[in-house]
Every structure is written in C-alpha cells, then in structure tokens.
Amino acid sequence: LLDRGHTGVLSGKTVVITAGPTREPIDPVRYISNHSSGKMGYALASAASKAGARVVLVSGPVALTPPAGVEVRQVLTAEDMLREASAAADEGCDLFIATAAVADYRPETCAGDKIKKSSEAMALSLKRNPDTLATIAGRDDAPFTVGFAAETSDVASYATDKMQRKKLNMIVANDVSAPGLGFNSDNNAVTVFWPGGQASLGPDSKTNIARELVAMISEHLGQAAR
Ligand code: CTP
Numbered sequence: 718l719l720d721r722g723h724t725g726v727l728s729g730k731t732v733v734i735t736a737g738p739t740r741e742p743i744d745p746v747r748y749i750s751n752h753s754s755g756k757m758g759y760a761l762a763s764a765a766s767k768a769g770a771r772v773v774l775v776s777g778p779v780a781l782t783p784p785a786g787v788e789v790r791q792v793l794t795a796e797d798m799l800r801e802a803s804a805a806a807d808e809g810c811d812l813f814i815a816t817a818a819v820a821d822y823r824p825e826t827c828a829g830d831k832i833k834k835s836s837e838a839m840a841l842s843l844k845r846n847p848d849t850l851a852t853i854a855g856r857d858d859a860p861f862t863v864g865f866a867a868e869t870s871d872v873a874s875y876a877t878d879k880m881q882r883k884k885l886n887m888i889v890a891n892d893v894s895a896p897g898l899g900f901n902s903d904n905n906a907v908t909v910f911w912p913g914g915q916a917s918l919g920p921d922s923k924t925n926i927a928r929e930l931v932a933m934i935s936e937h938l939g940q941a942a943r
C-alpha cells in the first residue's frame with residue numbers, strides 16, 4: 718500500500734522527535750520515571766533521516782545508539798524536555814513527533830541528601846509537569862504535530878480525545894496491555910488517527926512501523942501544505 722522504498726519524501730524538512738522516558742529526581746539516588754525503551758522514537762528518527770529530513774532527537778535516558786546523521790539532545794526531566802524541544806522549534810521545525818513517555822508529575826522538591834527511611838509509610842508531594850507536545854502544538858508557528866498515546870483500555874476514544882484536546886494533526890495509538898507489543902518490545906501494532914480518518918499498522922517490527930508511519934505522516938504533511 719505504502720511505498721516503503723520511497724526515499725526523499727522529507728527532504729528539506731526539519732523533524733523534531735521526543736523519545737524515551739523522563740526522570741524526575743526525588744533525592745540524589747532516586748527518581749520517578751515511566752517504562753519506555755525509546756525504541757519507537759529512535760526507529761522514527763532513523764526512518765525520517767533516511768527519508769531525507771534533518772532530524773533533531775530530544776531524548777531522555779535510554780540504552781540505544783543514536784541513528785547515524787541524527788542530532789541528539791539528551792535530557793533528563795520533563796522540564797528539560799520542554800526547554801530543548803522549544804529551542805529546537807525556535808530554530809525552525811516542520812514536523813514534531815512526540816513519542817516520549819513523559820512523567821506527568823515531579824516531586825515538589827528534590828532532597829539535597831539521600832532520604833533515610835523511618836516511619837512505615839511516607840507521602841511524596843508531586844507537582845504537574847509541563848506538556849511538551851501540547852505546548853509545541855499550541856505555538857503560533859506550530860509545526861505539523863503528531864502525538865503518541867499508550868493506553869491500556871478504550872484506546873480509540875482516549876487517543877482521539879487527546880488529539881482534539883492538544884490540537885494535534887495526527888495521533889498514533891497503541892494498546893500497551895497487548896502481550897509482546899509496545900514497551901521494551903521490538904514489535905508494535907498501532908492505529909493512527911487524524912481528523913476524519915484512521916489506519917492500522919502492524920503487528921510488525923518497530924523499524925517497519927516507523928517506515929510506514931513516516932510515509933503516512935509525509936502524505937498528510939504534504940496535503941496540509943497544499
Ligand atoms: N506528552 C508530552 N509532555 C507531557 C505529557 C505527554 O509531550 N508532559 C506527549 C507524549 O509524548 C505523547 C502525548 O503527549 O505524545 C500523549 O501522552 P500521554 O501520556 O498518553 O497523554 P497525557 O496527556 O499525559 O494523558 P494521560 O497520561 O493522563 O493519559
């Protein structure tokens with residue numbers, strides 16, 4: 718259906734991709750984070766680069782080798798991610814893809830010293846983190862924006878609601894409760910939604926899904942430009 722061998726569909730375009738988890742420090746030795754290998758984001762960065770784009774990858778801590786030719790900007794926290802993604806958007810960005818598993822909350826304060834255990838129970842005060850994707854999509858000079866939604870139930874309704882709420886051009890939804898797919902896996906199956914349509918991809922390798930996503934996104938990006 719999609720021409721997998723087609724290269725150059727993103728030539729002349731700058732693509733900014735967020736990937737991996739963020740880490741929110743509790744004290745010098747502990748943090749709050751999310752499950753995320755970064756594999757989908759890195760596969761997309763590689764596919765976009767092969768399609769001719771200049772690619773900036775804003776990456777949380779992952780154990781992956783950056784794809785050749787991709788500019789990586791390492792970040793730790795959600796606030797770092799917003800700052801680096803905004804800086805990349807300021808430099809000029811045609812397409813923004815958010816695959817990162819951002820921690821929705823961070824500890825209100827980070828203890829200067831390691832917290833010692835004492836009572837049987839303890840409470841941690843958390844504060845909402847900024848939303849990088851919604852911030853980029855809400856800019857006056859917003860690029861074409863694509864979000865990801867990892868859900869465990871009601872995948873289609875949560876995903877399309879996120880697309881509308883964050884003013885996205887497309888959203889890629891996956892059911893992370895499906896066995897052997899999603900988190901840490903090399904494989905994935907996703908449904909892509911845009912206003913007025915949807916398409917399913919996979920189950921397939923994240924490399925192949927990334928290639929097909931780049932082709933699909935490029936088509937919609939081309940239509941938006943017309
Ligand atoms: N996202 C982001 N910054 C955040 C939270 C989410 O950029 N602080 C992006 C993710 O990278 C993803 C999309 O928003 O592309 C959806 O993330 P998700 O966690 O599914 O959505 P939330 O709006 O955080 O809703 P919830 O976790 O409550 O389902």
Ligand code: CA
Nearest residue numbers: 818819820821
């Ligand atoms: Ca979230």
